[in-house]
Amino acid sequence: MKRALICFPVLFIFVAILSGCWDVKDINKRYLPVVMGISKGQNDNYRIILQVPDIKGGTQFLEGESKSISKAVEIIRTKAEKEVDLMHVRLFLISQELAQQGIKNIVDFAMRSNDISIKSMVAIVSGDFEKTLFHEIKRTPEVSSYDYFSEEAGWTPDVSINRLWEAYRSVYSYTEDFAVPLVQAGERTLFEFQGSAIMSRDRMVGTLSANETLINNIFQERYMDGTIELSSDASILIKKATIRNKARWRSSGPNLQSRIHLVISILENKNEKTNAEIALEIKGLLEKRAHVISDKLRSLKADILGNGQAFRPIMNDQQLKNWKETWFPQLNHQITVTVNVRDNQDYKEEMK
Template sequence: MKRSLICLMVTVLLVSALTGCWNRRELNEVAIAMGMSIDAAPHNQYRVAVQVVVPSQVSSKTRTGEMAQVTTYEATHNSVLECIRQMSTVSPRKIYFSHLRILIIGEKLAKQGVAGALELLSRDQEFRNDFYVALGKGHPAENFLKVLTPLVHIPAEKLFDSLDNSSKVWAPTVGVPLSDFLYQIIDKGRQPVLTTLEIKGNGDIDMTSENVKNIDTPTVLEYTGLSIFNKEKLIGYMDQVESKGYNYITGNVRNAVGSVPCEDEGHWVIEVLRAKTNIESMLQHGKPAFSVYIAVEANVAELKCKLDLSDPEVISKMEGMVEEHARKTLLESIRKAKELKADVFGFGQVLHRQHPKVWKPIASEWDQHFTEVDIAVNFDVTLRRTGTVNRSFMSEM
């Protein structure tokens, strides 16, 4: 009897400690945010836009052909949270951010500094920090959430999928989650980067459904390279060639393609299967220097030269052509970073790990020292496969 009473008391105590789903939210009570943009507004204010899903249009049973699958709310205020709360005056539901896919930072805000705008997103428990961040160039940030695109009719989902896919198969882009971007801002020895997003097309921006009713979409959203930051402020851009060099040096290339010019005319294309990067720091006359070694395995994808791929000497010669061409690309990327005085590659981090005593006295002025260091680049290519034919049919024409 005594044991039963003790068990009953323990059970009551445990049950009383259970709070249940005290903060649950029903789907019909929230507006699910998929995309968000933050830009600068006059008088030191923020301009925030949030793209939310229209549930009736996402469902195949209730969808009509007239309405878009998303709608966008916008507000201007002194803080990001005030902007979000102000949207309650027009949104019939509370906006829910746990499914956010993409954050677009406006060019104007980025030049002023993004730290204050991102503080809420790093602090609030509703933001998961695993969504991608990109920089919108050439237009107000909210415009990038208003362009309807074919195939994927939710613009934020399209932007996430395009960046996620291209970062795996196209070397000039890189997917940067919010958590990584914030870490790069506060980290010493490496400056942050974001992939640049632009609106491409003829004429004015098409923000209506007419944009997806044609085979040739008038307006498209396209990732075009990298945006370079000095801590929290935008300081410049890298084009696609320079951005490709950045990703090779930082070890972000998983699969890519590249075009190599022939000696006479035409070109040939390789498909990179895997790439491995190693960076070493050393001291030359008491000053830091670096050696970058990149090993690449690739296949021959296209051949528009008069080359016989059955000849081992030709293959060796082609590997040397790739190495020389890639080396120029990497050096061009390093040159641009030095011009901007921004060590986006993390050479400072390498020096910190391998020579901490050398790093400590120059850490606070590393970006200036970075412009003066010698960086040797070694690119080693191995061509694995040449396809099903040794000669291109074009050589017989």
């Protein structure tokens, strides 16, 4: 009797542990999409297209359409002969038409879904949405669509980068907006980058060119070896970028001084300009571009540079809520750039 009483709890523990595996599904019985495309369908429906890579290097497409995103996904699951698992979705591609109307519902759906990673990338498709989503180049199983936006793969600082959790934060932020990569179908590659979409809260209100996107990434301190052409015979590589902001609230309104410090390396210098000449040229070029971008953003009431973040400690609640509509367009933004030129050898030695 005592032996039975001892064995019974042990048996119960093993049963409890093993019962946790009852709902495991074989990977061969699941679809694992890596890209979710979202556009407008008929009668203002959401049209969902899922890109599912196969073992042969190709792509399978699953489609659904409904008034809500969750219902469209459920329709896809109903039609599919395998379980559709969204845990591997790494990129959301949203049509420009939908982005101009607002992406709040898309971001809310993705953040509330238990099986979608909040680290997924977000991009906007300009031009023909279907051509971009169904576009395929030669079969390359080692390359995925989201590699173009990954800092560990093909990303460069001429392209903005925005993750799902960052988009969600900015949609609900009083003082910060965001930039999203703007792409279309490429000829020899999956995508061609058109610059960045400027988002004000959840709506696309304008665009940045590739050169302007680089400036935005410098403000976000996401430079990652960006290359800038000064002229047809000279170009430089940004090795390091830091920015310091000093915010003051004067009687005339908000005033912000942004000081950008760059460490650069010279890649091409065919006319053999001095380091001082190149530093002066890059200083003038970047200050001019930065002021043009700042003026454009204030006219669009889209604070993608995050200028309002510097004023949060000195604003009251009402000023905070009215930042984008009232105070940001009145912002006096002064931008200065200092440049330190180092050759590659000196820079490598310092890093060691």
